[in-house]
Amino acid sequence: MRDLGHPPVWTGKDGKPMSIAFYLVAALTVGGGLAAVMLKNTVHCALALTVAFAGLALLFLQLDAQFAGFAQILIYIGAVAILVVFAILLTRSQEAPRGGVFSKSWLTGLAIAAAVFAVLGWAVLQTANLLPRVSEAPVVTVQQIGTALMGRYVLPLEIVALLLTAALIGAVIVAMHEKEGAQ
Amino acid sequence: MTPLAGYLLVAALLFAIGLAGALTRRNAILVLIGIELMLNAANLNLIAFWRYGPHPEALTGMMFAIFSIAVAAAEAAVGLGLVIQIHRHAHTTDLDQINRMKG
Numbered sequence: 001m002r003d004l005g006h007p008p009v010w011t012g013k014d015g016k017p018m019s020i021a022f023y024l025v026a027a028l029t030v031g032g033g034l035a036a037v038m039l040k041n042t043v044h045c046a047l048a049l050t051v052a053f054a055g056l057a058l059l060f061l062q063l064d065a066q067f068a069g070f071a072q073i074l075i076y077i078g079a080v081a082i083l084v085v086f087a088i089l090l091t092r093s094q095e096a097p098r099g100g101v102f103s104k105s106w107l108t109g110l111a112i113a114a115a116v117f118a119v120l121g122w123a124v125l126q127t128a129n130l131l132p133r134v135s136e137a138p139v140v141t142v143q144q145i146g147t148a149l150m151g152r153y154v155l156p157l158e159i160v161a162l163l164l165t166a167a168l169i170g171a172v173i174v175a176m177h178e179k180e181g182a183q
Numbered sequence: 184m185t186p187l188a189g190y191l192l193v194a195a196l197l198f199a200i201g202l203a204g205a206l207t208r209r210n211a212i213l214v215l216i217g218i219e220l221m222l223n224a225a226n227l228n229l230i231a232f233w234r235y236g237p238h239p240e241a242l243t244g245m246m247f248a249i250f251s252i253a254v255a256a257a258e259a260a261v262g263l264g265l266v267i268q269i270h271r272h273a274h275t276t277d278l279d280q281i282n283r284m285k286g
Contacts, residue, residue, distance in 0.1 A: 022186070026193045033197050033220050037204025042212060049216050052197075056223050059190065063234040068226075068248050075252055080219060080259045087212050087263040091270040102207045103279055109206025117199030124195060128188040131235070138239035145249075148242050156246075160253045167257035175264035177271070 022062065029055030040101055042088045050081045064137045067145050190231035198224035211266045211276045215259065222255045 032052030039045045053076040060069035103109070149157050201220030208214055226248045233244025270276050 022189060026189070029193065030196055030200070033200040036216055036220065037200055037208065037213065042210060045213060045216060049219070052220065053223065056197075056227060059193070059227060060230055063190070063230050065230045065234065065245055065248070068230055068245055068252070071249060071252055072223075072226075075256050076219075076223070080256060083259055083263050084212060084216060087266055090267050091212065091276050093210055093212065093270075093276045097209065097277055099209070099277075099279070101209060101213075103209045106207040110203055112206060113199045113203035116202055117195055120195035120198065121192060124188055124191045128184050131185050131187045131191075132237075133185045133187075135235050135239075138234065140239070140242065140245065145242065145245070148246065153246050153250075156250055160250055164253060164257050167261050171260040171264035174261065175267045 025055055025058045025062065029059060041095070042093055043085070046081060046084045046088055049084065050077055053077050053081060064140070067140070067142055185235075187231055187235040190227060194224045194227040194231070197221075197227065209277050209279055211269065211278055211281075212263070214278065215262045215266065218262075219255065219259060222251065222258075226251050 029052055032048050032050075032055055035048035036045050036052055039048060053072065057069045057072040057077070060066075060072055198221050201217040201224060204217030204220065205214045206217075208217065229244045229248040229251065233239055233242075233248070236244065266276060269281060273281055275281065
């Protein structure tokens with residue numbers, strides 16, 4: 001254990017600096033997100049989106065949320081990214097359209113996004129000294145999560161189950177190919 | 184800067200990137216990608232506050248993030264189904280050209 005006489009700038013759970021791993025993963029995530037919204041080819045966008053999801057899963061794992069991290073990998077990389085690729089290929093929108101990939105009102109959208117980031121970043125930096133610094137790494141087992149899901153959170157779990165069923169049926173019905181002459 | 188502030192800044196940046204993508208791209212699928220990025224940024228906030236908050240053993244933030252992931256998956260399925268149906272109907276996913284509610 002190193003000397004903690006003055007509060008360290010960046011400390012992990014055992015007092016070691018966590019800066020390099022955090023900065024690497026954060027750069028990976030933000031870079032993937034930027035590429036996902038800026039690349040011309042939409043298949044490349046989907047691949048960059050997968051990188052961003054993987055970076056987020058790594059951030060979750062760094063935050064000692066193992067279950068959420070692996071759920072992120074399974075659901076987002078395994079399901080949502082594949083779904084996006086399917087949609088891109090089914091709609092044949094790989095190539096950039098002639099008028100460019102950005103809409104006519106892109107400047108307004110960019111200004112709104114920049115303003116939102118400025119406000120959020122300002123709020124975080126203003127309150128950065130009030131935020132809790134170092135806390136014990138919580139030990140959460142999957143069994144605890146399962147018990148909580150079956151106990152305290154059983155009603156939200158049932159509602160989510162209903163929602164997922166409805167969403168699956170709805171997605172199939174919406175995307176179902178109506179044959180000529182039917183109805 | 185505390186670790187929590189670092190995570191919050193990353194989440195804010197990711198949210199702004201997703202918002203910019205949703206507001207500036209013409210392809211409807213890319214707009215959905217932007218929305219997914221925003222939802223993920225919110226999840227990162229929830230997990231970060233759960234980790235550094237006062238009672239992590241209560242699992243509140245973690246549960247919120249897990250349910251949020253489930254709802255986002257449902258949203259992606261329905262949204263992409265809608266995009267496919269719109270493409271079948273209007274033969275385009277360009278949002279600047281889809282400007283009629285009426286079929």
